[in-house]
Amino acid sequence: MALLQRVAEQGRRVVRFTLDGRPVEALEGDTILTAMLTNGDRLRRTEFADTPRAGFCMMGACQDCWVRTEEGERLRACGTFIADGMRLLSGGEWTS
Amino acid sequence: MRERIDCDVAIVGGGIVGGSAALFLRQAGLSVTLLERDWCGAKASGVNFGGVRRQGRPLEQLPLSQRAHAIWGRLPELLGTDAEYIRSGHLKLARSEPDLASLIDYRERTQGFGLGLEIITGEEFRRRWPALGDRAIGGSLCPEDGHANPRLVSPAFARAAARLGAVVREQTPVDRVEKDGDRFVLLSGDALEVRARVLLNTAGAWSWRVAEAFGEPVPLESLHPNMAVTEPLPRFLDVNIGVEGGGVYGRQVPRGNMVVGGGRGFALDADRARPQRDAVLTLMRDAAELFPQLRHAHVIRCWTGVEGYTPDRNPIVGPSRTTPGLFHAFGFSGAGFQIGPGVGQTLAELVTGGETPMPLEPFRIDRFTPTA
Amino acid sequence: MSEPLFPPVIVGAGPAGIRAAERLVAAGLRPVVVDEAARWGGQIYRQPPDGGFTRPKTALYGFEAGKADAVHRAMAAIRDRVDYRPRTLVWNCEAGALDLLSDGASETLPFSNLILATGATDRVLPFPGWTLPGIFTLGGSQVALKFQGCAVGRRVAFLGTGPLLYLVAYQYLKAGVEVAGVFDTTPFAAQARATAGMLRDPATLAKGLLFVGWLRAHGVPIHNGVRPVRAEGAERVDALVWRDARGHERRTGCDAVAFGLGLRSETQLADLAGCRFRFDEADRAWLPERDGAGRSSVAGVYLAGDGSGISGADAAELAGERAALALLEDLGRPVEAARVKELDGRLARIAAFRRSLSAAFPFPADWADAIADDTMICRCEGITAGAVREVARSGQAREMNRAKALTRAGMGRCQGRMCSATTAELLSRTLGTGPDGVGRLRAQPPIKPLPVSAGAERREVA
Numbered sequence: 001m002a003l004l005q006r007v008a009e010q011g012r013r014v015v016r017f018t019l020d021g022r023p024v025e026a027l028e029g030d031t032i033l034t035a036m037l038t039n040g041d042r043l044r045r046t047e048f049a050d051t052p053r054a055g056f057c058m059m060g061a062c063q064d065c066w067v068r069t070e071e072g073e074r075l076r077a078c079g080t081f082i083a084d085g086m087r088l089l090s091g092g093e094w095t096s
Numbered sequence: 097m098r099e100r101i102d103c104d105v106a107i108v109g110g111g112i113v114g115g116s117a118a119l120f121l122r123q124a125g126l127s128v129t130l131l132e133r134d135w136c137g138a139k140a141s142g143v144n145f146g147g148v149r150r151q152g153r154p155l156e157q158l159p160l161s162q163r164a165h166a167i168w169g170r171l172p173e174l175l176g177t178d179a180e181y182i183r184s185g186h187l188k189l190a191r192s193e194p195d196l197a198s199l200i201d202y203r204e205r206t207q208g209f210g211l212g213l214e215i216i217t218g219e220e221f222r223r224r225w226p227a228l229g230d231r232a233i234g235g236s237l238c239p240e241d242g243h244a245n246p247r248l249v250s251p252a253f254a255r256a257a258a259r260l261g262a263v264v265r266e267q268t269p270v271d272r273v274e275k276d277g278d279r280f281v282l283l284s285g286d287a288l289e290v291r292a293r294v295l296l297n298t299a300g301a302w303s304w305r306v307a308e309a310f311g312e313p314v315p316l317e318s319l320h321p322n323m324a325v326t327e328p329l330p331r332f333l334d335v336n337i338g339v340e341g342g343g344v345y346g347r348q349v350p351r352g353n354m355v356v357g358g359g360r361g362f363a364l365d366a367d368r369a370r371p372q373r374d375a376v377l378t379l380m381r382d383a384a385e386l387f388p389q390l391r392h393a394h395v396i397r398c399w400t401g402v403e404g405y406t407p408d409r410n411p412i413v414g415p416s417r418t419t420p421g422l423f424h425a426f427g428f429s430g431a432g433f434q435i436g437p438g439v440g441q442t443l444a445e446l447v448t449g450g451e452t453p454m455p456l457e458p459f460r461i462d463r464f465t466p467t468a
Numbered sequence: 469m470s471e472p473l474f475p476p477v478i479v480g481a482g483p484a485g486i487r488a489a490e491r492l493v494a495a496g497l498r499p500v501v502v503d504e505a506a507r508w509g510g511q512i513y514r515q516p517p518d519g520g521f522t523r524p525k526t527a528l529y530g531f532e533a534g535k536a537d538a539v540h541r542a543m544a545a546i547r548d549r550v551d552y553r554p555r556t557l558v559w560n561c562e563a564g565a566l567d568l569l570s571d572g573a574s575e576t577l578p579f580s581n582l583i584l585a586t587g588a589t590d591r592v593l594p595f596p597g598w599t600l601p602g603i604f605t606l607g608g609s610q611v612a613l614k615f616q617g618c619a620v621g622r623r624v625a626f627l628g629t630g631p632l633l634y635l636v637a638y639q640y641l642k643a644g645v646e647v648a649g650v651f652d653t654t655p656f657a658a659q660a661r662a663t664a665g666m667l668r669d670p671a672t673l674a675k676g677l678l679f680v681g682w683l684r685a686h687g688v689p690i691h692n693g694v695r696p697v698r699a700e701g702a703e704r705v706d707a708l709v710w711r712d713a714r715g716h717e718r719r720t721g722c723d724a725v726a727f728g729l730g731l732r733s734e735t736q737l738a739d740l741a742g743c744r745f746r747f748d749e750a751d752r753a754w755l756p757e758r759d760g761a762g763r764s765s766v767a768g769v770y771l772a773g774d775g776s777g778i779s780g781a782d783a784a785e786l787a788g789e790r791a792a793l794a795l796l797e798d799l800g801r802p803v804e805a806a807r808v809k810e811l812d813g814r815l816a817r818i819a820a821f822r823r824s825l826s827a828a829f830p831f832p833a834d835w836a837d838a839i840a841d842d843t844m845i846c847r848c849e850g851i852t853a854g855a856v857r858e859v860a861r862s863g864q865a866r867e868m869n870r871a872k873a874l875t876r877a878g879m880g881r882c883q884g885r886m887c888s889a890t891t892a893e894l895l896s897r898t899l900g901t902g903p904d905g906v907g908r909l910r911a912q913p914p915i916k917p918l919p920v921s922a923g924a925e926r927r928e929v930a
Binding site: 001003004005006007008009010011012013027028029030031034037038041042043046048049051052053054055056057058059060061062063064066076078079081 | 504506511516517518519520521522523527589590599600601602603604605607608609611612613615616617618619620621622643644645703704723724734847848849850880881882885886916917
Binding site: 135138142247248251255326327362364370371372373376377378379380381382383384390391392393394395396397398399 | 560562563565567574576740742864870873874879880881883912913914917918919920921922923924926
């Protein structure tokens with residue numbers, strides 16, 4: 001279930017990426033945070049308690065929105081734009 | 097009005113050496129006053145890399161280091177906390193055949209000290225530490241070495257001493273120290289006067305001031321080892337890592353953060369230091385080369401501290417050569433964390449019994465003075 | 469007077485940074501403007517990303533559209549006369565140079581003069597459940613709407629205090645989002661009392677009243693004197709449980725909470741630059757000292773805007789220009805005395821108004837007492853209030869850095885940005901000192917996470 005709801009600016013080009021292996025869509029100009037949270041309800045699970053997080057400050061201060069790619073990269077979701085072909089993960093890397 | 101404390105032993109400096117000496121002296125029943133200018137264990141004792149390592153030390157340090165090893169094994173009993181101490185093993189890597197030869201030579205020379213070093217190379221090395229990449233061709237493992245959280249261990253010694261009745265005063269700089277007859281007199285501003293039969297100088301990088309006050313100038317230099325820590329990462333490393341020939345070292349804490357060290361920071365003033373940008377970037381480059389798992393990781397914090405270094409990189413430990421009742425223990429040159437409690441116990445032994453089985457000759461304070 | 473060796477550097481391209489740059493350009497200098505965002509404007513006048521966004525500025529900035537547009541145009545007009553570095557993080561300040569990170573590479577940028585216009589983010593205190601997905605800061609909720617055309621939920625509760633509370637709720641309502649309620653921590657009486665002082669700036673007061681009126685007219689419940697009890701939900705928030713002014717516990721269903729208690733300054737670079745700090749009662753925070761013109765305690769380092777004390781976007785514009793004039797004065801350049809006088813006068817009037825605003829939206833200090841020991845205060849490291857209280861109660865920590873060393877609160881990725889207000893309240897209340905009695909966290913480089921790979925990616929100074 002999407003956490004963020006689009007209320008404007010929906011005429012942008014569609015960007016295709018995968019979220020936990022599932023092909024999904026976002027819009028050009030979306031941050032990774034927007035792209036993930038319009039397709040799901042979390043960005044990651046925490047290291048120490050395996051609890052879900054979905055960002056907090058959206059302006060690069062809280063550092064709560066770091067997400068992983070399948071390639072192992074770590075990106076700050078609120079400050080990085082989505083791009084075609086990104087393969088993003090929202091699960092914990094700690095419990096698997 | 098000035099407060100006055102009379103006691104058997106006054107200790108200047110509440111790092112791991114002063115704190116552990118206070119603890120062992122209290123266990124022996126002496127009255128102890130520990131004066132710390134900052135917070136106990138807040139300087140080099142509390143901000144070092146956290147390696148609890150015997151391997152790689154010069155042979156003359158190994159008796160003290162072995163003694164410390166036994167104390168580390170009793171941390172929960174002594175301190176009421178394990179302070180995240182783990183006997184993970186310390187693996188010293190060789191990046192070349194000559195480096196490997198030097199590790200093998202070290203193992204030969206340290207036979208009999210009880211380090212239990214194992215040289216591991218080739219396929220077995222790859223099998224045991226697949227995470228280490230290709231930079232190393234093998235290494236020397238000291239299975240009972242390990243690492244701990246210095247921010248927790250070092251304050252805990254002074255705290256344990258306080259629980260046993262030591263008077264521990266933090267935020268209490270010693271402005272003047274002198275000997276009046278058979279008593280040392282320490283003044284902290286107008287607020288406090290401590291009189292003691294014995295004085296322990298365990299003030300780390302600032303110990304030269306006390307030594308100099310008693311006519312024992314020492315060539316102590318302040319340096320600032322550079323550290324960095326990454327965000328938490330999935331566990332890939334279970335040993336504390338050093339490299340033959342130095343350069344970079346690293347350990348992964350159970351929470352997943354990778355702590356790495358290498359290079360030097362710079363002094364802001366006599367009391368404070370900062371990581372230095374070139375050192376930080378070089379450390380990051382070298383660490384990523386050594387630990388491929390750091391390729392996509394981020395450094396979340398860098399720090400350094402103020403540590404006293406001697407010209408020969410051995411500490412100064414033992415009785416003053418000018419002043420009866422004064423004992424020095426400082427200048428650990430970046431390697432005082434593991435050995436610290438062993439030195440503290442040795443100081444307590446010297447104070448209570450006047451002698452110690454520990455060989456302290458290499459650590460004499462007057463060894464840098466040209467003999468007349 | 470000899471020319472400085474390096475061009476002036478401005479950190480931050482919000483209202484303060486842009487007005488500073490404009491003034492330096494007018495004096496014939498070519499400043500470097502370093503900004504973490506992709507486009508200029510700062511947080512308050514943040515511009516949508518490139519690529520297909522169509523809403524006009526009136527839709528994005530409402531009553532402030534004119535000001536936003538003027539600031540944007542000011543930067544556009546000097547674009548080719550500044551060395552503009554967007555998408556660039558300043559991660560360190562050391563020995564007269566900044567360390568920058570852009571495109572994964574690190575670069576050292578020396579400066580002779582530095583203007584820090586680093587802005588602010590929401591100040592928060594924790595409550596049980598505050599880390600659940602769906603709970604965002606007020607500022608963040610506004611960014612989602614303004615910058616992404618998204619609401620943080622379908623039915624959003626607005627919690628906290630400060631001018632943003634009503635503004636963002638109003639903006640959400642106008643965007644067609646259901647507002648579950650405004651939960652204001654300030655007692656109604658305090659707000660009414662403070663309104664008198666706010667008459668100094670009738671326009672701002674009128675806007676505030678309009679937001680409240682609009683919300684009421686659309687049936688949005690507004691509650692004063694609220695304290696949060698907890699957010700409920702398993703994988704995401706589904707309700708806010710709160711206590712009303714009479715102490716009754718109530719529950720409001722929602723799928724998002726926007727939450728903040730005013731703003732806190734981003735002071736890390738000023739700290740690394742060596743600026744002296746003082747405790748500011750109004751902001752309840754340690755701030756780098758600045759004189760009326762924006763001079764810090766360090767020669768050649770100037771401070772402007774919310775990054776060195778919260779005074780809002782209008783003041784930021786003025787302070788940015790004023791700091792640039794101070795810089796020019798210090799370089800021995802002629803500056804227009806009348807302009808200096810005008811700026812000083814306007815800044816003084818805004819400062820007086822800010823004091824009334826602080827009174828209207830007081831920091832709910834008692835909140836800290838109510839934080840249960842098992843509530844997580846540090847989002848990064850998962851540290852609880854109880855852990856901080858314990859090191860204070862047992863005498864182990866009497867100040868912030870010690871508490872950090874012993875508990876890890878403030879040691880994580882955000883370097884205490886989100887928890888240090890809480891830690892300071894918990895420590896000072898447990899120890900019985902004032903909020904100024906427990907010191908402040910020392911900044912450490914990198915001030916934001918730095919990719920390890922940047923160590924091998926160093927760019928030489930151009």
